[in-house]
Amino acid sequence: MPASVITSPGPTLHDGVREACDRVIQLLLLNLQKLVYNRASPTLADSPPRPIPFLDALRSHVRDLCVETLRLERKRFLWQHQLLGLLAVYSPPHCASDALFYLLALAKTPEELTLATQLYAVLSSCLVDLLPATVTTCVAQIHAGRLPEAQVAQLFRNLAAVV
Secondary structure, three states, X not given: OOHHHHOOOOOOOOHHHHHHHHHHHXXXXXXXXXXXXXXXXXXXXXXXXXXXXXHHHHHHHHHHHHHHHHOOOOOHHHHHHHHHHHHHHHOOHHHHHHHHHHHHHHOOOHHHHXXXXXXXXXXOOOOOOHHHHHHHHHHXXXXXXXXXXXXXXXXXXXXXXXX
């Protein structure tokens, strides 16, 4: 989303305002990180972990979040990437492989592709079998015919580049 959608046309925001907004976003992400990583795995006797409504609502927008992250706009892509990682850890396992699939299929430059490898590095430390799940997701998407031919070619180039 271009900055003009967020702010009205006219003079640019004062740097102090931008810095304050960045700080607020970082604090919100820190709080969200605490909520995600402090969720205990429930035993049979425990009640299920508390839901995080914001992340529950974001689950159906993984592709959109990946597209926005790949735009590499200012500092925005940094917190979007962090949010994508938190969403992948919080959600069912297929969310992480879906996010990696979208980043691999949609990345067009080495800088964009780096976001996929960075996300994998973060997620692989806490999610088991992420690589096989991602490959399975990629193959399933190709077999389902959900990707245009050019995007399939881009996915194969990106997979070859990261391997």
